[in-house]
Amino acid sequence: xxxxxxxxxxxxxxxxxxxxxxxxxxxxxxxxxxxxxxxxxxxxxxxxxxxxxxxxxxxxxxxxxxxxxxxxxxxxxxxxxxxxxxxxxxxxxxxxxxxxxxxxxxxxxxxxxxxxxxxxxxxxxxxxxxxxxxxxxxxxxxxxxxxxxxxxxxxxxxxxxxxxxxxxxxxxxxxxxxxxxxxxxxxxxxxxxxxxxxxxxxxxxxxxxxxxxxxxxxxxxxxxxxxxxxxxxxxxxxxxxxxxxxxxxxxxxxxxxxxxxxxxxxxxxxxxxxxxxxxxxxxxxxxxxxxxxxxxxxxxxxxxxxxxxxxxxxxxxxxxxxxxxxxxxxxxxxxxxxxxxxxxxxxxxxxxxxxxxxxxxxxxxxxxxxxxxxxxxxxxxxxxxxxxxxxxxxxxxxxxxxxxxxxxxxxxxxxxxxxxxxxxxxxxxxxxxxxxxxxxxxxxxxxxxxxxxxxxxxxxxxxxxxxxxxxxxxxxxxxxxxxxxxxxxxxxxxxxxxxxxxxxxxxxxxxxxxxxxxxxxxxxxxxxxxxxxxxxxxxxxxxxxxxxxxxxxxxxxxxxxxxxxxxxxxxxxxxxxxxxxxxxxxxxxxxxxxxxxxxxxxxxxxxxxxxxxxxxxxxxxxxxxxxxxxxxxxxxxxxxxxxxxxxxxxxxxxxxxxxxxxxxxxxxxxxxxxxxxxxxxxxxxxxxxxxxxxxxxxxxxxxxxxxxxxxxxxxxxxxxxxxxxxxxxxxxxxxxxxxxxxxxxxxxxxxxxxxxx
Numbered sequence: 201x202x203x204x205x206x207x208x209x210x211x212x213x214x215x216x217x218x219x220x221x222x223x224x225x226x227x228x229x230x231x232x233x234x235x236x237x238x239x240x241x242x243x244x245x246x247x248x249x250x251x252x253x254x255x256x257x258x259x260x261x262x263x264x265x266x267x268x269x270x271x272x273x274x275x276x277x278x279x280x281x282x283x284x285x286x287x288x289x290x291x292x293x294x295x296x297x298x299x300x301x302x303x304x305x306x307x308x309x310x311x312x313x314x315x316x317x318x319x320x321x322x323x324x325x326x327x328x329x330x331x332x333x334x335x336x337x338x339x340x341x342x343x344x345x346x347x348x349x350x351x352x353x354x355x356x357x358x359x360x361x362x363x364x365x366x367x368x369x370x371x372x373x374x375x376x377x378x379x380x381x382x383x384x385x386x387x388x389x390x391x392x393x394x395x396x397x398x399x400x401x402x403x404x405x406x407x408x409x410x411x412x413x414x415x416x417x418x419x420x421x422x423x424x425x426x427x428x429x430x431x432x433x434x435x436x437x438x439x440x441x442x443x444x445x446x447x448x449x450x451x452x453x454x455x456x457x458x459x460x461x462x463x464x465x466x467x468x469x470x471x472x473x474x475x476x477x478x479x480x481x482x483x484x485x486x487x488x489x490x491x492x493x494x495x496x497x498x499x500x501x502x503x504x505x506x507x508x509x510x511x512x513x514x515x516x517x518x519x520x521x522x523x524x525x526x527x528x529x530x531x532x533x534x535x536x537x538x539x540x541x542x543x544x545x546x547x548x549x550x551x552x553x554x555x556x557x558x559x560x561x562x563x564x565x566x567x568x569x570x571x572x573x574x575x576x577x578x579x580x581x582x583x584x585x586x587x588x589x590x591x592x593x594x595x596x597x598x599x600x601x602x603x604x605x606x607x608x609x610x611x612x613x614x615x616x617x618x619x620x621x622x623x624x625x626x627x628x629x630x631x632x633x634x635x636x637x638x639x640x641x642x643x644x645x646x647x648x649x650x651x652x653x654x655x656x657x658x659x660x661x662x663x664x665x666x667x668x669x670x671x672x673x674x675x676x677x678x679x680x681x682x683x684x685x686x687x688x689x690x691x692x693x694x695x696x697x698x699x700x701x702x703x704x705x706x707x708x709x710x711x712x713x714x715x716x717x718x719x720x721x722x723x724x725x726x727x728x729x730x731x732x733x734x735x736x737x738x739x740x741x742x743x744x745x746x747x748x749x750x751x752x753x754x755x756x757x758x759x760x761x762x763x764x765x766x767x768x769x770x771x772x773x774x775x776x777x778x779x780x781x782x783x784x785x786x787x788x789x790x791x792x793x794x795x796x797x798x799x800x801x802x803x804x805x806x807x808x809x810x811x812x813x814x815x816x817x818x819x820x821x822x823x824x825x826x827x828x829x830x831x832x833x834x835x836x837x838x839x840x841x842x843x844x845x846x847x848x849x850x851x852x853x854x855x856x857x858x859x860x861x862x863x864x865x866x867x868x869x870x871x872x873x874x875x876x877x878x879x880x881x882x883x884x885x886x887x888x889x890x891x892x893x894x895x896x897x898x899x900x901x902x903x904x905x906x907x908x909x910x911x912x913x914x915x916x917x918x919x920x921x922x923x924x925x926x927x928x929x930x931x932x933x934x935x936x937x938x939x940x941x942x943x944x945x946x947x948x949x950x951x952x953x954x955x956x957x
Contacts, residue, residue, distance in 0.1 A: 203642055203710075206717040213721055217728035224732065224744060225675055232671040233398040233410040233739045237336030239390075241345045248390040250336075254667050256391030258591040259384035262584050263359075264522025265601020267529070268374065271395050272411060272674070272738050273818035275603055276525055278504050279372040280899045281818050283395030284415040286351055288896040290396065291322055291419050293347035301343070323421040326400045327409070338397070352389035359385050370507035371901040373521035380587045398739055412745065414737035414814055415895035424814050427742045432809035434746075435753035439805070442757035446722070450761060461776035462705040468778075472849050473549045475559035475629075480849060481567055482542030483842045487934055489535035489574070490835075494927045496528040498920055504904070504913045523585050526599065526606050527578060532830055533604060533685060534574055539838035540689055541566075541622050543696060544651060546845045548629035551644055551699065556628045562621065569618040576614070577607035584608075595666050602673060604681045605661045612661050623655030642713035643699045646720065650692035657684045671739035682731040685834070691720050693837050697789055700844055704782070706772050719758060726754025733808050737817060745810050752808045759801035766793035782847060784860040788840030791868055795832025803828050803880075815890045819898060821883030828875050836867070839930070850937050859933040863926050870923025878916040882909055 239248040260282075266275030269282050292307070295318055299307040307315065330339040340348070358365050358372075359379040369376065379385045398410040400420050413422045502510055503521040545563055549555050576597075583589050584598030597608045607615070626648075633644045660679035664672060698712040732748030769790045773783050803825040807816050816822065847855065885908055890898035903909060 203714050203717060206714065206721060207642075210717055210721040210724070213725050214728070217724065220729060220747070221731065224747060225672075227743065228671050228675050228735070228740050229669065231403075231741050232669040233394075234331055234333070234336075235394065235669070236331060236338040239338045239340060239393070241340055241342050243342060245345070247340065247345050247348060248393065252387045252390040253394045254391075255383070255591065256387035256389065256394075257670070258594065258666065259379060259381075259388045260391055261599055261601030262384075262587060262589065262591070262594050263378055263388075263601075264520075264526055264581075264585055264599060265606070266603040267525045267601075267606065268522040269372070270818045271670075272399075273414065274674070274734075274738075275818070276522070277818070277820060277823060277899070278507070278521060278904065279374060281415065281895070282392045283399050284417065284896045284899065286355075286389075286392040286396040287326075287400055287415075287417060287420060287422075288894070289351045289354065290344075290347050290393075291326065291417075293350045294325065294344055295319070295322060297343050297346055319419065322419070326420050327402050329401050329404055331401070348393060352386070352393070355389045355392060356382075356385040359388065368901070371905050373503045373507040373516070375508070375516045375520045378520075378587075403741075408742075410739050411737045412740070412742070412814075414817070416815060416890060417894045417896060419894065424811060425742075427745055428810040428814055431746050431749040432811040435749040435809050438750050439753040439756055442726075442754050443760045446757055446760060450764075461779065463776070465778045465781060466703060466705050467848050468851075470550065470848060473555040473559075475555060475563045475625075476546050476549055477849070478560045478563040478567075479542045479545040480846070482538050482545070482570075483846060484934060484938065485567070485570070486535045486538040486542065486838065486842065487931060489531050489538065491927055491931060493528055493531035493535060494924050496524045496531065498924070500524045500528050501913060501916055501920070505910050519582075520585060523582060526581050526585075529604055530577070530606055532835075536830075536834045536838045537685075537689070538570065539842045540693065543841040543845060544622065544626045544647075544692070545629075547647075547696060547699070548626045550848075551640070551647075551703075552630055552633035554629060554632040556625075559625060559629060562625045566618055566621045566625065569614065569621065573607070573611050573615045573618065577611040580608050580611065581606060592666075602677050604685075605677055609662070612658075616658050616662060619655045619658055623651055626651050639709035639713070640699065640702055643695055643702065643709065643716060646695035646713075646716055647692060647699065650688050650695060653688035654684065654692060657688060660684070669739075671735075674735060674738040678731050678734040682734060683728065686829075687724070687727050689834065690723070693841065694719060696841065701772065704779070706775055706779070722758045723755075726751045726757060730755040733810075733813070736810055736813055749808075749810050753805070756801050756805045756808075759797050762793040762797040762801070766790045769793065782844060784857060784864060785840045785844040785847060787864055788836050788843065791836045791864070792833055792840065794868075795828055795836060795871075799825060799828025799830075799832040799875075803875075815895070816883065816887045818895070819883050819886040819890060820879050821887060824875050824879035824883055827879060828871065832871055839867075846934075846937065854937050856933060856936060859929055859936070863930045863933060866922050866926030866929065870919050870921070870926055873919025873922060874916055875919075877919055878912050881915070882912040885909065885912070 235250055235253055236248075237250050238246055240246050260271075264276075265271075269276055269279030269285075271282055273281060275281075295307040298318055298321070299305055299310055299314075303310060303314065307318065310318070325341065325344060331337070332339070354365075358369065358374070359377075361377040366376070369378075379388065399414060400409050400417075400422060402409055408425045409422065412428070413425050416422060416424070499510055499515075499519070500521065503516075503524070506512075507521070508514060508516040545566075549559070580589075580597040581599045584594045589598045595608065596610045600606050600608060600612075605612070630644060630648050630651075634641065634648060658680060660676045660683070663676045695716050698707070698716045701707045702709040702712045729747055729751035732744050733752035734748075736745050736748060769786055773779055773786050779786075803821075807813050807821050807825055843860070886898040886903060889903055897903060
């Protein structure tokens with residue numbers, strides 16, 4: 201009965217949260233920053249057209265989009281945030297134009313009072329909203345149009361092969377003549393102007409810009425609004441209240457009653473079915489993708505020092521920074537998802553004891569489809585960045601330009617179709633277990649529900665078109681990145697881990713079911729609406745800040761007691777001598793709890809409050825959270841699930857705990873070194889300059905290529921080497937399983953499940 205109430209609570213949270221998320225999506229659509237039909241001068245001269253702005257956005261996408269610099273703070277960290285860069289350059293150009301016209305001197309040579317007067321005039325000029333909804337026109341002064349022309353010419357030369365900007369291109373890790381079409385080089389400036397315009401122009405009848413005054417740029421009056429500070433304080437109070445409630449609830453409930461471990465391994469006599477054996481190739485595929493990601497990560501990080509070379513080897517003409525970063529971030533999703541999808545295919549027949557007809561064929565077909573999507577999307581992205589595709593072909597087969605969902609629409613459709621196949625395969629294998637009343641049925645039901653959500657929610661990546669509002673693209677992009685990757689995959693993994701422990705007889709199935717439903721309800725209470733913390737400065741309104749701040753704080757609440765969960769999981773390894781068989785998979789689950797607390801909890805909440813994110817969005821503190829949370833939580837979990845599945849298949853002497861021990865420690869210590877020796881200090885250094893000067897300055901070559909920052913990039917090397925060693929040893933371990941001579945598989949009798957003495 202208690203479990204039924206929890207399911208009702210979970211259902212209510214799900215429905216209400218998505219109802220609110222839908223209403224907020226409508227507000228984002230209605231109040232998204234307008235894309236003007238024309239940008240004209242007060243004399244009636246056309247500066248830019250809507251077609252140029254939209255074409256410029258597509259040209260930016262062919263360059264790699266958010267993988268080469270950022271827009272609205274989302275994307276890469278070596279090149280600048282293009283809107284912030286345009287805004288600063290336009291402001292300086294306009295000040296100089298006024299100074300030369302009125303004082304016959306550069307702005308820098310004026311007296312303090314004259315400079316202050318022009319700066320106040322600049323704020324009025326740039327912050328006044330001259331957009332006319334009836335005509336669709338933005339009107340600018342002749343002097344501002346002149347400044348815009350200067351900045352536009354700078355970008356046209358930057359993306360060409362102009363020798364005057366060769367050094368700057370190297371600092372930005374931009375290849376020579378990265379845009380081959382002259383029109384693209386002109387139009388990309390129109391798009392950058394629009395992103396800058398949205399960040400400084402005040403909303404109608406308001407005193408803050410379309411991006412809530414982001415980025416920080418005191419020169420033009422972009423400073424934090426009062427709502428950022430107020431909702432940040434409220435989010436901290438909400439967090440404290442949530443942690444207090446959860447602690448009280450746990451104390452009131454008491455410690456879960458743990459089952460006595462069976463005398464022998466309950467899974468010892470399990471014989472993998474044909475489809476389970478077929479799914480093992482997914483784990484080796486995941487390993488290959490993981491190794492490739494590690495290599496590309498090292499190359500990508502090094503581009504922050506040598507923009508065109510890798511230790512003196514000129515490689516940027518073939519695989520430039522934007523491409524290696526694209527593949528690196530995509531592979532992080534691909535290999536983890538592959539490991540988790542394989543787990544679903546492997547455990548479904550194990551749980552139900554049922555092998556559906558043609559299940560093995562379906563598993564093999566899905567594997568081929570996965571390879572087609574990976575290879576096809578990677579090839580399309582290479583062709584896009586090499587400027588081999590037109591804008592239309594790029595949308596379908598090339599580079600979407602949006603971080604983590606970079607693959608072209610055709611490949612995204614294939615991936616969605618593959619997920620539907622996976623949903624069918626897992627669902628049909630689980631169905632007999634769902635129909636049979638057992639203590640584990642609730643857990644199996646959670647696996648099934650999360651499988652449905654995983655299959656369906658990637659569909660959010662198919663919701664936008666070539667010219668959809670950028671705010672709405674960001675809204676649905678984070679449905680994929682936050683809800684799909686961080687949300688329902690985590691629910692799936694939590695349920696599968698609980699089923700593993702229940703199947704081993706280490707926890708009672710009924711208690712595990714209650715705990716999983718409760719933790720899922722708590723997680724989704726903050727997790728669904730917590731998606732909005734990614735959208736504070738993406739052309740959204742103040743209510744999004746309020747919702748995002750409060751519910752992203754709740755996301756941290758269940759992480760507060762992860763130390764208890766880690767201890768319980770570790771204690772499982774001591775439950776009986778035979779549990780040592782699964783020691784390293786369980787210890788990877790312990791590592792998941794640790795990195796969930798550190799990466800998602802501490803580093804995540806360090807940047808999530810609105811006032812914090814205002815200064816550090818798009819800086820290396822964001823990257824530190826991303827690395828610690830993505831690999832530390834989801835990567836470690838993928839490896840743990842993979843090792844469990846392999847352990848139940850390979851029972852012979854080829855299994856080597858002696859190899860897994862260094863794998864565990866090198867991956868964890870290497871990740872810690874990468875995050876705390878390099879990314880966190882670099883992020884703090886940039887954050888200081890963002891707060892004391894401006895966001896533009898924190899992302900400028902003066903800071904990014906300062907001696908301090910380049911030293912911190914080199915400080916990644918020790919952690920990278922240790923981490924890479926762990927990846928190589930993991931590969932050796934799995935190769936040993938696959939290729940070493942295997943003796944005949946033992947024939948095990950089904951053990952009698954009696955309590956241990």
